[in-house]
Amino acid sequence: ETGVTQTPRHLVMGMTNKKSLKCEQHLGHNAMYWYKQSAKKPLELMFVYNFKEQTENNSVPSRFSPECPNSSHLFLHLHTLQPEDSALYLCASSQASGGATETQYFGPGTRLLVL
Amino acid sequence: GDSVTQMEGPVTLSEEAFLTINCTYTATGYPSLFWYVQYPGEGLQLLLKATKADDKGSNKGFEATYRKETTSFHLEKGSVQVSDSAVYFCALSVTGRRALTFGSGTRLQVQP
Numbered sequence: 001e002t003g004v005t006q007t008p009r010h011l012v013m014g015m016t017n018k019k020s021l022k023c024e025q026h027l028g029h030n031a032m033y034w035y036k037q038s039a040k041k042p043l044e045l046m047f048v049y050n051f052k053e054q055t056e057n058n059s060v061p062s063r064f065s066p067e068c069p070n071s072s073h074l075f076l077h078l079h080t081l082q083p084e085d086s087a088l089y090l091c092a093s094s095q096a097s098g099g100a101t102e103t104q105y106f107g108p109g110t111r112l113l114v115l
Numbered sequence: 116g117d118s119v120t121q122m123e124g125p126v127t128l129s130e131e132a133f134l135t136i137n138c139t140y141t142a143t144g145y146p147s148l149f150w151y152v153q154y155p156g157e158g159l160q161l162l163l164k165a166t167k168a169d170d171k172g173s174n175k176g177f178e179a180t181y182r183k184e185t186t187s188f189h190l191e192k193g194s195v196q197v198s199d200s201a202v203y204f205c206a207l208s209v210t211g212r213r214a215l216t217f218g219s220g221t222r223l224q225v226q227p
Contacts, residue, residue: 045214055213096213102147108158
């Protein structure tokens with residue numbers, strides 16, 4: 001595997017279900033991100049992890065719970081979601097340098113449908 | 116705050132036509148600028164980037180020049196192909212904030 005991978009690619013869940021999205025990066029990066037892409041809205045940053053520590057939470061509801069056990073893996077745990085949470089969830093990684101020149105590399109995304 | 120404004124789409128062109136997708140930005144610091152492309156059913160791929168004024172990013176026939184005086188980073192391609200049909204996102208990052216700020220995306224449709 002190369003680059004950034006995400007599983008599953010598609011997920012359908014009920015509002016009472018609990019599921020997890022997985023992201024893995026094979027680029028040796030130390031920063032990882034979750035973004036949400038909804039129809040007709042710009043991409044929204046959800047969480048940022050730098051060296052496994054969460055450094056940014058963009059006012060995300062607690063029904064989304066991120067976990068970063070190491071620099072290569074990132075999870076997004078989902079519980080009691082709402083239909084409006086249906087979206088494409090994108091994971092990204094970068095080599096953290098603190099500067100504006102960092103480039104983020106994205107995975108293919110998980111298409112989530114909440115019924 | 117930081118923001119990116121892109122022209123609304125869809126942009127529909129015939130094959131071999133010239134493409135311009137406009138992008139302007141506002142930023143509190145000195146940003147780096149990016150263009151990402153999203154093909155149907157896929158995630159975002161970095162297309163090109165520029166990190167300082169007057170830099171030109173280029174890739175796969177696409178070009179964009181960082182214009183600080185007009186706060187713009189317009190994407191151009193001299194001759195589009197059907198395979199270029201996708202959604203194009205302009206984005207910026209600033210020192211001290213790791214998150215990218217994205218524009219709303221511009222859908223390009225190229226007809227044979």
